Amino acid sequence: MKYKMEKPKLHLLLADDDIDDCDFFKEATDEISDACNLSIVHNGVELMNFLSSENADLPNLIFLDLNMPRKSGMECLAEIKSSDQLSQIPIIIYSTSLDHTVVSELYQMGALHYIQKPAEFSSIKTVIEKALLLFNANVTPTCSREHFIIQP
Amino acid sequence: MMPFKSIYYSERFLKIIFGFSLFMVLVMGGIAYKHIRQLSRSTADVQHNYEVHLELEKLLSALKDAESGKRGFIISRDSTFLEPLLLSSLELDKNMEHLKFLTKDNPEQQKNIAELKAKIVKSLDIFKKTLDLAATDNLNSPEFIAGFREGRQTMNSVRFKIIEMTTHESDVLGTSKEKSSKNISNTPMLLYYVLILSLLILLLTYLQNSKNLKVLKEKNELLETFKKSTTQSEIISKHGNWIWHIEENTFEYSDNLYRLLGEEPQSFEANLANYMDFVHPDDVDKLTEQVNKMMENEDLPFIHYRIIQKNGSIKHFKAYGKLLIDSDGHKKILGTTADITDEIENYRLIEKRNLELERSNKELSSFNYVASHDLQEPLRKIQTFLSRLEEKEQDHLSNNGKVYIERIKSSSTRMRSLIDDLLQFSRTNRSEEALEDSNINILLETAKHDLVEIISDKRARISSDFIPSMKVIPFQIKQLFLNLMSNSLKYSRELTAPVITITYSQTKASDLPKIKYSKHNLYHTITVKDNGIGFDQDYAEKIFILFNRLHNKNEYSGTGIGLSICKKIVENHNGYITAEGDINNGSIFTIYLPLS
Incomplete structure (x- = not known):
């Protein structure tokens, strides 16, 4: 993907406790484009602190892992969606598992998309690219249930 | 029930018979009494008649005495001959009075007596006159002769009167005798008939009674059998029976109720207070309340309480009672108490x-x-x-x-x-998802869509019938189609393009293989047929078992879970799945889902 230089850099925030996955994600975003600015937090509490700090640089898009210590992804999602300042930030779930009921619940809670962490590095790149594309295409990010899950 | 009814009717019959017999005996007694009365009356009549006769005879004889005395005096002039005359006049008065008294019921005789008396008085007057004449020796005077003649005439008329009276009296006796003798001659016959009738009734009663007794005996034996079987069933099913006679407020407990309480049968008096001693202290209030309600409403719904046996073991009891009104109108509650501890x-x-x-x-x-x-x-x-x-x-x-x-x-x-x-x-669990009305065709298309790459790689052709919508767990049915089709695609023959045919029909439960009991009558039947490598029919059951594989890992990339999932899904929908294999010709998977 190519982004025009005059466009401000896209601020992505990844919340994932797994160091390896964070590294893969960073490498993938680096390889996709230099137009992204990636911040990483390692658990739910850290995420909420990041978002609620005073002069917070609020992200354009949050990638949220579900299974995290201290505060789970689902709790974070609920908290963000109930906050006036934060509820507009689109959230893409980025998780190892793919449980039908959990996916449905997350959709109801207002997550924008769901990505099951791929095994192939190239697939990681593909899903992130797709997610960014969908995000750019949608000025007001909403999504139907059948396109909720992004496949690599 | 029928014999009891007949006894009930025969009881009425017996009552009627008894009443009738009583009536007959009374009638017989009455008739006998009447006839004996009649007999004794006719005896009295004879007696009376005899007395009247006797009195008349006496009268006549007194008159005769007087007459003969008079004649004797006239002939002999001996005044001793006059003594009977004097006596007889006294005697005559007495006789007359007696006669009057005897015939006071007979007006004709009274009249006769009056006439007779007049005649006697006249005759006595003539006596006196003739005697007076005789005393003055005027025996040859015409007066005396006339007096004497008149005396004779009067005497004759008296005699005649007396004969007339005697005849009359005999006539009266004769008619009453005739009447009573007719009655009396009928009496033995009547009594005999009544006796025969009574005997017949008695015989009838005896027959009826003996019939009833036989029925009663049979019923008694039946009751005895029932009682024994009740006792037996009480022991086996661990329950006891009790009866509460509402009006007398008395209780009857069956033997087994005592055993349930851990006591010897009938070892204490059956009443509420004694029973309550066994009830668990925590349940006493509850049970008392229910019993009070039972006494008010004459009904006892199912209640549950605990009792403590004397050896300390706690048992759970369940009781139920129902009002019964017997044929005499007595109210009682028949109760059953069961030991439900087990x-x-x-x-x-x-x-x-x-x-x-x-x-x-x-x-x-x-x-x-x-x-x-x-x-x-x-x-x-x-x-x-x-x-x-x-x-x-x-x-x-x-x-x-x-x-x-x-x-x-x-x-x-x-x-x-x-x-x-x-x-x-x-x-793949049932509880997780609710059933919803789903378009099965769409689910099938979605499953196909997931396999689009492999379908085009293998140049597979998939055709399907229209399938009506059903109440299913949608993602599971999609998974079912996905697994079956990918199975068909995976085990396709080399160098042969896979052809998968999905057909729909309906099957009656009775035509389903291997199903003995089914809640449903009709089943949706979906078959997935392919032209793949097939399998040996001996393995038709085994392929649905988890981790069971018919092929080596190197040949085909199966995990041995896919068909197990299919089976689980179909069973989640109360259905059945069967497989038919033909080596190198293909396989057919048939899904039966209940048509609700």
């Missing part, structure tokens, strides 16, 4: 086991989750690192290294699909 203990055991099962199910599902989810994560990372290694370090690897990486990759891919399938299997 039931309760079993229930508790089941409850405990259920809890254990629930716990172990929870453990199992969390184990499943951990096994599939947490194992997935490191595996995924292995794969990601492998892909990084291949991509970035390709040039630094020897040929051997590249081969090893390939092997690691295929192993991890296989492990991945195993874990995915296992996860799928453990997630």
Whole structure:
């Protein structure tokens, strides 16, 4: 993907406790484009602190892992969606598992998309690219249930 | 019931017979009394008649005495001959009075007596006159002769009168005798008939009674048998019976009720207070309340309470009562008390086991989750690192290294699909999802869509009938189609383009193979037929068992879970799945789902 230089850099925030996955994600975003600015937090509490700090640089898009210590992804999602300042930030779930009921619940809670962490590095790149594309295409990010899950 | 009814009727019959017999006896007594009265009256009549006769005879004889005395005096002039005359005049008065008294009921005789008396008085007057004449020796005077003649005439008329009276009296006796003798001659005959009738009635009563007795005996034996079987069933089913006579407020307890309380049969008086002694202190209030209600409403709904036996063991009782009004109108409540301790203990055991099962199910599902989810994560990372290694370090690897990486990759891919399938299997549960009306055709299309790559790779052709909508768990049915079709695609013959035919029909439950009992009458029948490698029919059952595979891993990339998932899904929908295989010709999978 190519982004025009005059466009401000896209601020992505990844919340994932797994160091390896964070590294893969960073490498993938680096390889996709230099137009992204990636911040990483390692658990739910850290995420909420990041978002609620005073002069917070609020992200354009949050990638949220579900299974995290201290505060789970689902709790974070609920908290963000109930906050006036934060509820507009689109959230893409980025998780190892793919449980039908959990996916449905997350959709109801207002997550924008769901990505099951791929095994192939190239697939990681593909899903992130797709997610960014969908995000750019949608000025007001909403999504139907059948396109909720992004496949690599 | 019928013989009892007949007894009931015969009781009425007997009452009627008894009343009739009583009436007959009274009638017989009355008739006998009447006839004896009549007999005694006619005897009295004869007696009376005789007395009247006697009196008349006396009268006549007194007159005769007087007459003959008079004649004697006239002839002999001896005044001693006059004595009977004097006496007889006194006697005559007495006789007359007596006669009058005797015939006071007979007006004709009274009249005769009056006439007779006049005649006697006249005759006595003539006596006196003739005597006076005789005393003055005027025997030859015409007066005396006339007097004497007149005396004779009067005497004759008296005699005649007396004869007339005697005849009259005899006539009266004769008619009454005739009348009574007619009556009396009928009496023995009548009594005899009545006796015969009474005997007949008696015989009839005896026959009826003996018939009733026979029925009663049979019923008694039946009752005895019932009683024994009740006692037996009481012991076996651990229940006791009791009767509460409402009006007398008395109780009857069956032997087994005592045994249920841990006591010897009939070892204490059957009443409420004695029973309450056994009731568990915590349940006394509850039971008392119910019993009071029972006394008010004359009904006892099912109640549950505990008792404590003297040896200290606690038993759970359940009681029920129902009002019965017997044929005499007496009200009683028939109650049954059952010892449900075993039931309760079993229930508790089941409850405990259920809890254990629930716990172990929870453990199992969390184990499943951990096994599939947490194992997935490191595996995924292995794969990601492998892909990084291949991509970035390709040039630094020897040929051997590249081969090893390939092997690691295929192993991890296989492990991945195993874990995915296992996860799928453990997630295929009924409770998780509600059934919803779904368009099965759309679900089938979605499943096809998931397989679009392999379908085009293998140039497969898939045709399907229209399938009506059903109440199903949508994602599971999609998974079912997905698994069956991918199965068909996976086990296709080399160099032959797979053809999958999906057809729909309906089957009656009675035509279903292997199903003996079914709640449903009609089944949706979906068959998935392919032209693949097929299988030996001997394995038709085995292929649905978890991890069962008919082929080597190297030949076909199956995990042995896909068909197990299919079976689980179909069973979640109360359906059945069967498989038919024909080696090198293909296989047919048939799904039966109940048509609600």
